[in-house]
Amino acid sequence: MPRRTATMLASLLTLIALLCAGVLIPVPYAGMSPGPSYDVLGKDRETGEPVLQIKGRKTYGAEGHLNMTTVQVTRADHDMNLFEAVHGWLSDDDIVVPYENLYPDDKSAEEVNEENAEEFTLSQESAKVAALRHLKIPVRTRVVVAAVVKGGAAQGKLHAGDVIVKVDGKPVRDPADVGRLVSAHRPGERVEFSVVPAERAKKAEEAEKKAGGAGRTGEEAARTVPVTITTRKAPDGDRAVVGIQAAADHSLPFRIDIKLADVGGPSAGLMFALAVIDRLTPGSMTGGKFIAGTGTIDDNGEVNPIGGIAMKTIGARRAGAEYFLTPADNCAAAAADVPDGLTLVKVRNLDDAVRAVEDISAGRTSELPSCTKR
Known part of the structure; x- marks a missing residue:
């Protein structure tokens, strides 16, 4: 065989081997890309049911869009190959990250999914509370035992759901x-x-709802029981602990349901809160404009940063959004590469977001607080 032919054949075989290796050999990375955008004033695409449903209170129609945004990630059982990783690195719209960033070694895929679902539920509750507080609608809040540490001092004495009235x-x-x-x-x-x-607290709450009340009943407040616990030293210091996690539990004066299939995580809180406010106030808050956004929210309406901001702005613009409500701490990253036709609006809390939506509706766009790279 001529030397030139042999060289070409060897090169071809080497190329084939490299191509096979690129396809067959997995790399320890996962991918992130712009996910779907959902109008929380609209209907769930899978069930056809309204995303937001309010019962027991007068509601009003809404126009335009208030879209929450998502990030799509590769499945936990997907073995990314070298070609996919290189494509992600070269793409303007995708991100490649170490696999453990999305799926930590100490958690199974099921545990990650459960955490995302729990965060999604908690974000809904905080959104509801923040929205009602913004509208000056009373919300009863009480402190409950959220969890008891196994083997801790409180085990067997306090239980999840117990209402803590005094210490x-x-x-x-x-x-x-x-x-x-x-x-x-x-x-x-x-x-x-x-x-x-x-x-006992559950029964009192059920009786209260039947009676149409929103405050703590005298019966519930009076029928407390004393529980004495000997404190122990905290595992991470010298402070005293009893081994419980306390949390705020809210009772709303009417029913608010948010239903959206196959979505997890806490970052839709801000948009959920805006949708609740829009539905509970006369007129259309958006004025028919297409507004998207992201951000976690706490019970007091503070908006906090999220991950994957670049992916979410891309997804919002693809869906048709013209304005994007951006957590203040995400502004610099979002402003580094803004999709054409999308205006970033900086918000620190729910009040900021409501004012921004009202300004957009009224055409006062020159007054909007903008995001800058620095």
Whole structure:
């Protein structure tokens, strides 16, 4: 065989081997790309049901769009090959990240999905509370035991769902109050809780709803039981702990349901809150404009940053959005590469977001706070 032919054949075989390796050999990376955008004023694409449903309160029609945005990620069981990784690195719209960034080694795919679903549910609750507070609609809030640490001092004495009314005789109004009052002790000292057991609290709440009330009933407040717990030393320091996680539990004066299939994570909170406000106030808040956005939200309406901001702005523009409500702490990253035709609007809290939507509706776009690269 002529040397030139042999060389070409060897090169061809080497190329084929490299191509096979690129296809067959997995690399430890995962991909992120712009995901679907959903109008929270509209209907779920799968079920055909309205995303937002409010019962027991007068609602109003809405025009335009308030779109939440998502990031699409590769499945946990997908083995990315070298070709896919290189394509992602070269693409303007996709991102390649280390696999463990999306699927940590200490968590299974099922656990990651469960966490995302739980975060999505919690974001809905915070959105509802923030929206009603913005509208000055009373929301009853109480502090409950969210979880009891296995093997902790409180195990068998306090239970998930118990309502914490007092600690050492001092009223509890916020989950942080519990930690503060417990840590005022030294490890080994006793702390006394006044609680309404979970089952009793549930019955009182059901009776309250039937009666049409929104505040704590006298019966519930009076029927507390004392629980004494000996504190222990915290695993990460010298402070006293009892081994519980306290959380705020809210009771709304009417029913608000948010239903959206196959979506997880906390970043839709801001857009959910805006949709609730729009539905509960006369007229169309958007004025028919196409507005998208993202951001987690807490019970007090503070908007916090999210991941994948670049993917979400791309997805929003593809869906047709002209304005994008952007958490202030995401502004610099979002402004680094803004899709053509999309205006970024900086928001720090729900009040900012409402004002921005109203300004967009009224055509006062020159007054919008913008995002800058620095």
